Amino acid sequence: MSALLAHAAGAVWRRRGKAGALGCGLALTVALMAAILFLTDALRAEASRARAALPDVLVQRLLGGRPALLRPEDVKKLDGIDAVREVRARVWGYLFVPALQGNVTVIGAPSDLVPLTVAGGALDSGRDLAPAAHEMIAGTTLVKAMGLVVGDEMQLPSAATDAPSLRLVGTFSSVVDLYTADVIVMSDEDARAALGLGPDDATDVAVTLTNPAEARIVARTILERLPGARVIERDLLDRVYALAYGRRAGIVLAASIPALLALLILAWDRATGLGPEERREIAVLKAVGFATSDVLWVKLFEALLVGTTATVVGLLGAYLWVFVLGAPGLRPALVGFGVLYPEAPLTPEVDLTQLVAIVLGVLAPFIGLNIVPAWRAASMDPMDAMRS
Structure with a gap:
């Protein structure tokens, strides 16, 4: 299995331009979605702390x-x-x-x-x-x-x-x-x-x-x-704050649709099939003795390397954007102040369930869109794949 992982890492490095483009698209999308969720949770927590004075x-x-x-x-x-x-x-x-x-x-x-x-x-x-x-x-x-x-x-x-x-x-x-x-x-x-x-x-x-x-x-x-x-x-006011921040977060997420569409375009490009170079590489692997399952493992590792790296980078970027830089450009939209809005550093309030949802929501489709075309190519006769 370690040999398959090493081969997958080498394949990602050989196609680092394409992998980098896909990874950047995934990382930016994850960063935007995670930043909105991080900021919403932090503002809800701050409003909850404020209720003590109500x-x-x-x-x-x-x-x-x-x-x-x-x-x-x-x-x-x-x-x-x-x-x-x-x-x-x-x-x-x-x-x-x-x-x-x-x-x-x-x-x-x-x-x-x-x-x-x-x-x-x-x-x-x-x-x-x-x-x-x-x-x-x-x-x-x-x-x-x-x-x-x-x-x-x-x-x-x-x-x-x-x-x-x-x-x-x-x-x-x-x-x-x-x-x-x-x-x-x-x-x-x-x-x-x-x-x-x-x-x-x-x-x-x-x-x-x-x-x-x-x-x-x-x-x-x-x-x-x-x-x-x-x-x-007071409990009603607490619920009102939570609903208000949730509604604003939904509006900002809706405004980020262009970024999500960019990710879908990248995913669609992967779903339309592998390029000639990748099909020939799979044919060579089959010709030298790789089983179909080995090929799928290689493609799985490739998708995991790119997708996991992009997801981690996106989550770290979102954390730095919100909790270190103060969410410039995003915070005023969710706080709701016209001119003067709070500028103090936000206290991190991260919901692990949301993190898992983001990771699964990004990695699962990305891996699937890599594995399905690879399975189709690996099922072909090596000579036919070489000639295609």
Whole structure:
């Protein structure tokens, strides 16, 4: 068997141009498919880690089927529900920044809560907010994009004429980069002024439970007290993130159809039959005493050498592309941010089942498309094959 393997390696080297072309096509296709799957799994895992900072139950008011501001009387209706530990009205929203040509997320921090608890991060430089000082802290990615340094003062674009200018007093970072990409944290009062909200308006209500397992029961009670409201459980948000990334991955995979078509063209070229040189080589092997099974073993080893090498190179390329280089060109399409998107290195989250599926999905057809023509040629009379 080792002699057959050595002969197969020599045959691949003699036809290294053709083998290289096939191998490059396979490697590029594997790299693209694997990179999309690697990135999708990594983003799902990051979203799953982010769920720890989400409230057990989120309550929004709907008006005409769209989210609307909550009034103080709406929030009071949620008091006294069994299994509810805390009800906190939140102030947050989006502001369009012309310099970035994109939105930033403005989050209000209540005076009785540490601002970084709201942001889900840790102070990177500077200090926390001081009460009633018209200050802000921002994520490191946003600060870098806007060219700010601690101590700078900035007037956020706002429809409210009384919105004060804010001084940047600190930056924060997080293991979950979704929290730092486009976030600005300020006091509730400054956030309301920047977003043009009334003094008692709230964007939504975060409900913390004593027992998260009772979220569904609490959600039904909230709907009874606030008919028409939207109640979102944390587990539901987790599923929404998973579905969103899966849908985007499907769109990107669909956009990669040209690469898959290139692989099919290469496979079709192999399926149409062996070239005259390969048929004569098989005829010579049969003439010197090789059995049909020996010829098939040689062709199997050739296909395995090319296909396995291409698959390994493709998988390594995908890993480097996603987890070392940060998936340039691919990450924005799956993350879903228009301008500012997370840039921190992704934590590898590789599903072995998907790896096996990719390997089998590439190697099995490739080997089959090599073996079938070889079997047909090996079944011919050596003299007829030499004359063909």
